[in-house]
Amino acid sequence: MRLFPKETDFFEIFDKTSENLTRAAQQLVDLMENFVNVEARAKEIHEIEQDSDMLTHDIMKKLNKTFVTPIDREDLYALASRLDDCIDLIWAVVDRIAVFKIKEPLREAVVMSKDLLLTAEVMHKAISELRQKNYAHVQEHCIEINRLENRIDRSFRDALGRLFEEKQHDPILVIKWKEIYEHLEDCSDRCEDVANVLEAIVLKYA
Amino acid sequence: MRLFPKETDFFEIFDKTSENLTRAAQQLVDLMENFVNVEARAKEIHEIEQDSDMLTHDIMKKLNKTFVTPIDREDLYALASRLDDCIDLIWAVVDRIAVFKIKEPLREAVVMSKDLLLTAEVMHKAISELRQKNYAHVQEHCIEINRLENRIDRSFRDALGRLFEEKQHDPILVIKWKEIYEHLEDCSDRCEDVANVLEAIVLKYA
Amino acid sequence: MRLFPKETDFFEIFDKTSENLTRAAQQLVDLMENFVNVEARAKEIHEIEQDSDMLTHDIMKKLNKTFVTPIDREDLYALASRLDDCIDLIWAVVDRIAVFKIKEPLREAVVMSKDLLLTAEVMHKAISELRQKNYAHVQEHCIEINRLENRIDRSFRDALGRLFEEKQHDPILVIKWKEIYEHLEDCSDRCEDVANVLEAIVLKYA
Numbered sequence: 145m146r147l148f149p150k151e152t153d154f155f156e157i158f159d160k161t162s163e164n165l166t167r168a169a170q171q172l173v174d175l176m177e178n179f180v181n182v183e184a185r186a187k188e189i190h191e192i193e194q195d196s197d198m199l200t201h202d203i204m205k206k207l208n209k210t211f212v213t214p215i216d217r218e219d220l221y222a223l224a225s226r227l228d229d230c231i232d233l234i235w236a237v238v239d240r241i242a243v244f245k246i247k248e249p250l251r252e253a254v255v256m257s258k259d260l261l262l263t264a265e266v267m268h269k270a271i272s273e274l275r276q277k278n279y280a281h282v283q284e285h286c287i288e289i290n291r292l293e294n295r296i297d298r299s300f301r302d303a304l305g306r307l308f309e310e311k312q313h314d315p316i317l318v319i320k321w322k323e324i325y326e327h328l329e330d331c332s333d334r335c336e337d338v339a340n341v342l343e344a345i346v347l348k349y350a
Numbered sequence: 351m352r353l354f355p356k357e358t359d360f361f362e363i364f365d366k367t368s369e370n371l372t373r374a375a376q377q378l379v380d381l382m383e384n385f386v387n388v389e390a391r392a393k394e395i396h397e398i399e400q401d402s403d404m405l406t407h408d409i410m411k412k413l414n415k416t417f418v419t420p421i422d423r424e425d426l427y428a429l430a431s432r433l434d435d436c437i438d439l440i441w442a443v444v445d446r447i448a449v450f451k452i453k454e455p456l457r458e459a460v461v462m463s464k465d466l467l468l469t470a471e472v473m474h475k476a477i478s479e480l481r482q483k484n485y486a487h488v489q490e491h492c493i494e495i496n497r498l499e500n501r502i503d504r505s506f507r508d509a510l511g512r513l514f515e516e517k518q519h520d521p522i523l524v525i526k527w528k529e530i531y532e533h534l535e536d537c538s539d540r541c542e543d544v545a546n547v548l549e550a551i552v553l554k555y556a
Numbered sequence: 557m558r559l560f561p562k563e564t565d566f567f568e569i570f571d572k573t574s575e576n577l578t579r580a581a582q583q584l585v586d587l588m589e590n591f592v593n594v595e596a597r598a599k600e601i602h603e604i605e606q607d608s609d610m611l612t613h614d615i616m617k618k619l620n621k622t623f624v625t626p627i628d629r630e631d632l633y634a635l636a637s638r639l640d641d642c643i644d645l646i647w648a649v650v651d652r653i654a655v656f657k658i659k660e661p662l663r664e665a666v667v668m669s670k671d672l673l674l675t676a677e678v679m680h681k682a683i684s685e686l687r688q689k690n691y692a693h694v695q696e697h698c699i700e701i702n703r704l705e706n707r708i709d710r711s712f713r714d715a716l717g718r719l720f721e722e723k724q725h726d727p728i729l730v731i732k733w734k735e736i737y738e739h740l741e742d743c744s745d746r747c748e749d750v751a752n753v754l755e756a757i758v759l760k761y762a
Contacts, residue, residue, distance in 0.1 A: 204546070208553040243511045305655045308728060315521035315727035316514060319528065322731065340616070347620040410752070414759040449717045521727035522720060525734065 154220055155275040157203050161227045162268040164196045168234040169261040175238065176254040186242045193235040200228040219345050226337045233331035234260070237324055244320040252303030253321075256296050256328045263292045263335045270342055279346045289339040296332040300325055360426055361481040363409050367433045368474040370402045374440040375467040381444065382460040392448045399441040406434040425551050432543045439537035440466070443530055450526040458509030459527075462502050462534045469498045469541045476548055485552045495545040502538040506531055566632055567687040569615050573639045574680040576608045580646040581673040587650065588666040598654045605647040612640040631757050638749045645743035646672070649736055656732040664715030665733075668708050668740045675704045675747045682754055691758045698758075701751040708744040712737055 168189050175185045203224040207217060237257075240246075270285035303325050307318055374395050381391045409430040413423060443463075446452075476491035509531050513524055580601050587597045615636040619629060649669075652658075682697035715737050719730055 204550065205553060208550045239507065240510075243507055244514055245511075301651065301655055304652075305657075308656055308732065315731070316524060318728060318731060319521070319524060320514065344616065344620045347617060410756065411759060414756045445713065446716075449713055450720055451717075522730060525727070525730060526720065 153206060154203060155271065157199050157206075158223060158227065158271050159268075159275065161196055161199050161203075161224075161231070162264070162271045164192050164199070165227060165231050165234070166261070166264040166268050168192045168231055169257070169264040172234055172238060172257045173254075173261045175241070176249045176257045179248055182238075182242050182246075186238045189235050189238050193231050196228060196231045200224050219341055219348075222341045223338065223345075226334050226341065229334040230264075230331055230338070233327050233334065236327045237331070240320070240324050240327065244324075246320065246324075250303070250307075250321060252299050252306065253324060253328065256299045256303070256325070256332075259292050259296045259299065260328065260331055260335070263289055263296075263332065266292070267335060267338055270339070274342060274345065279349070282342055282346050286339040286343045289335055293332050293336040293339075296329065300329040300332075359412060360409060361477065363405050363412075364429060364433065364477050365474075365481065367402055367405050367409075367430075367437070368470070368477045370398050370405070371433060371437050371440070372467070372470040372474050374398045374437055375463070375470040378440055378444060378463045379460075379467045381447070382455045382463045385454055388444075388448050388452075392444045395441050395444045399437050402434060402437045406430050425547055425554075428547045429544065432540050432547065435540040436470075436537055436544070439533050439540065442533045443537070446526070446530050446533065450530075452526065452530075456509070456513070456527060458505050458512065459530060459534065462505045462509070462531070462538075465498050465502045465505065466534065466537055466541070469495055469502075469538065472498070473541060473544055476545070480548060480551065485555070488548055488552050492545040492549045495541055499538050499542040499545075502535065506535040506538075565618060566615060567683065569611050569618075570635060570639065570683050571680075571687065573608055573611050573615075573636075573643070574676070574683045576604050576611070577639060577643050577646070578673070578676040578680050580604045580643055581669070581676040584646055584650060584669045585666075585673045587653070588661045588669045591660055594650075594654050594658075598650045601647050601650050605643050608640060608643045612636050631753055631760075634753045635750065635757075638746050638753065641746040642676075642743055642750070645739050645746065648739045649743070652732070652736050652739065656736075658732065658736075662715070662719075662733055664711050664718065665736060665740065668711045668715070668737070668744075671704050671708045671711065672740065672743055672747070675701055675708075675744065678704070679747060679750055682751070686754060686757065691761070694754055694758050698751040698755045701747055705744050705748040705751075708741065712741040712744075 171185055171189050171192070175182065203220070207220055207224070212220065241249075266285050266288045270282050270289070273279075273281040273285065304322070307313065307321055307325070377391055377395050377398070381388065409426070413426055413430070418426065447455075472491050472494050476488050476495070479485075479487040479491065510528070513519065513527055513531070583597055583601050583604070587594065615632070619632055619636070624632065653661075678697050678700050682694050682701070685691075685693040685697065716734070719725065719733055719737070
C-alpha cells in the first residue's frame with residue numbers, strides 16, 4: 145500500500161524545513177559555545193525562521209488546494225505546524241538573549257542547546273527515512289527523539305533548581321533565564337510532538 | 351460553487367463575535383488612553399467576554415448537531431476557538447491590570463492596544479466579506495492582519511527590552527508588565543491564526 | 557443508535573486515565589494539607605504520570621490502527637490528549653514545589669487543589685456515565701465541572717492579587733508561586749476542555 149499521490153511534494157518541503165531546523169539549532173549551539181556577535185547570529189537565525197515561515201505557508205497552501213483524505217490532512221497539518229513551532233522557538237531563544245542583553249550563557253542552556261541540535265539531526269533523518277518508506281528506521285529515530293526529550297526535561301529541571309537556589313542571582317536575571325529555559329524546553333516538547341506524528345503516520349501506513 | 355448550506359448561520363455568529371472583539375479592543379484602548387475606572391471597564395469587558403462565550407458555545411453546539419464535512423468542520427471549529435481566545439486575552443489584559451493594581455499604563459502597552467483595535471476592525475471586515483463571498487477582499491484584509499501582527503511583535507520586543515533595561519523598575523513591576531505584554535502579544539498571535547483560517551477557507555472555495 | 561464498535565475499548569482506557577487523574581489530585585491535596593515528604597509524594601505522582609503516559613500512548617496507537625470516522629477520531633484524540641495534559645499539570649505542580657524547595661503551601665493553593673480533586677472526581681463519574689450511555693447524567697456532570705472551573709478561576713485571581721499585594725513577599729517567591737498557581741489554573745482549564753469534548757460527544761450521539 146502506498147501513500148496518497150501528492151505525498152512526495154509535501155515531504156520534500158518537510159525535508160527542507162527540518163534541514164532549516166538543524167541549521168538554526170547549529171547556530172544556537174555555536175552561539176552558546178562562543179558567546180560573541182549575538183545580534184549578527186540572531187539575524188541569521190531570524191532569516192532561517194522567515195524562510196521556514198514561507199515553506200510552512202507553502203505547505204498549508206498545497207494542503208488546502210490538494211485532495212488528501214481528512215486523516216492524512218491532519219497529520220500533514222500537524223507536522224508542518226509543529227516543525228514551524230520548533231524553528232520559531234529557537235528563534236525566540238536567541239531573540240530573548242539579544243533583547244535581555246544576556247552577557248554570558250548559563251551552563252544548562254549550553255547542554256540543552258546541544259541536545260536540541262542532536263534532536264534536530266535525528267528528526268531530519270527520520271523525515272528522510274519516512275520519505276523513503278523505511279518505516280522501521282523512522283520508529284527507531286522517534287524513540288531516540290523521545291529519549292533526548294527526557295534528557296532535556298531533566299536538564300530543564302536541574303537548570304530551574306540551580307537558578308532559584310543560587311543566592312547571588314538577582315530576580316531580574318532569574319526572570320530572564322527562566323524564560324530562555326522555558327523556550328528551550330518548549331522546543332524540545334514540540335520536537336517530541338513531531339516524533340509522535342511521524343509514529344502515527346508509520347502506524348497507519350506501515 | 352457555494353459553501354455548505356448551513357454556512358450562513360455560522361457566519362452570522364462569527365460576525366457577532368468579531369463585533370464583540372472590536373468592542374472589547376475599543377474598551378481596552380479607551381482604558382489605556384484614559385486610565386480611570388479600571389474596575390468598571392474590566393466589568394464591561396468581562397460582560398462582552400461572557401456574551402462571546404455563549405456565542406461560541408452556540409456555534410460549537412450547532413457544529414456538533416449540523417452535518418458539515420470534516421474539513422469544513424475543522425475550519426469553523428478553529429475560527430470559533432481562535433476568535434474566542436482573542437476576546438479572552440483582551441479580558442485577561444484588563445483583568446491583570448485590575449488584579450495587579452497597575453497605576454498607569456506603559457507607553458508600549460498603549461501602542462500595542464491601538465494596533466490590536468486596528469486588527470480587530472480589519473478582522474471584522476474580513477469576516478463580513480467572506481460572508482458575502484468577496485474572496486479577493488478577504489485576502490487583502492488577511493495580509494493587513496499579518497502586517498499588524500508583525501508590528502505588534504516588534505512593539506512587544508521593544509517593550510520587553512525597555513522593561514528590563516530601565517534601572518528604576520522593581521522586579522515585581524517587571525513580572526506584572528511582562529505578563530500583560532505577553533497577553534497582548536498572544537492576542538495578536540491568535541488574530542493571525544484567525545487570518546490563516548480565513549485564508550484557508552478562501553483557498554478551498556474561491 | 558449506538559457508537560462505533562470499538563468505542564468500549566477506548567472508554568475503558570479513558571476510565572483508567574481519569575481514575576489516575578483522581579489519584580494524582582488526591583495525592584496533591586494530601587501534600588497540600590500535610591506538607592511533608594515532598595520528594596516521596598512527587599515520586600508517587602510521577603509514577604502515576606508515567607503510567608498515564610503509557611495509557612495515552614496505547615489509546616493513540618489504537619486510534620491510529622482502528623477504523624473510526626474522522627469526527628469520532630477527533631473527539632477521542634482530544635479526550636485522550638486533554639486528560640493526559642491534566643495529569644501532566646498536576647505532576648508539574650508537585651514537581652515545581654520540589655524543584656523550588658517550597659517550605660509551606662499558600663492558602664489559595666490548598667483551596668485550588670481541593671477543587672481540582674472535586675473536578676477530577678466528577679470527571680471520572682462523567683466518563684463512566686458516558687460509557688453506560690446515561691447521557692443526561694454526563695451533561696449534569698459537565699455543568700458541575702464548568703462551575704468548579706469558574707470557582708478555581710476566581711481563586712486563581714484572588715491568589716495572584718494577594719501574592720502581589722503582600723509587602724513581605726520577595727520577588728523570587730512571587731515568581732515561584734505565580735508559576736505554581738498558573739499550573740493549577742491550567743489544569744482546571746484542561747478539565748473544562750474535557751467537559752466540552754464530553755458534551756460534544758453527547759450532542760452527536762444522544
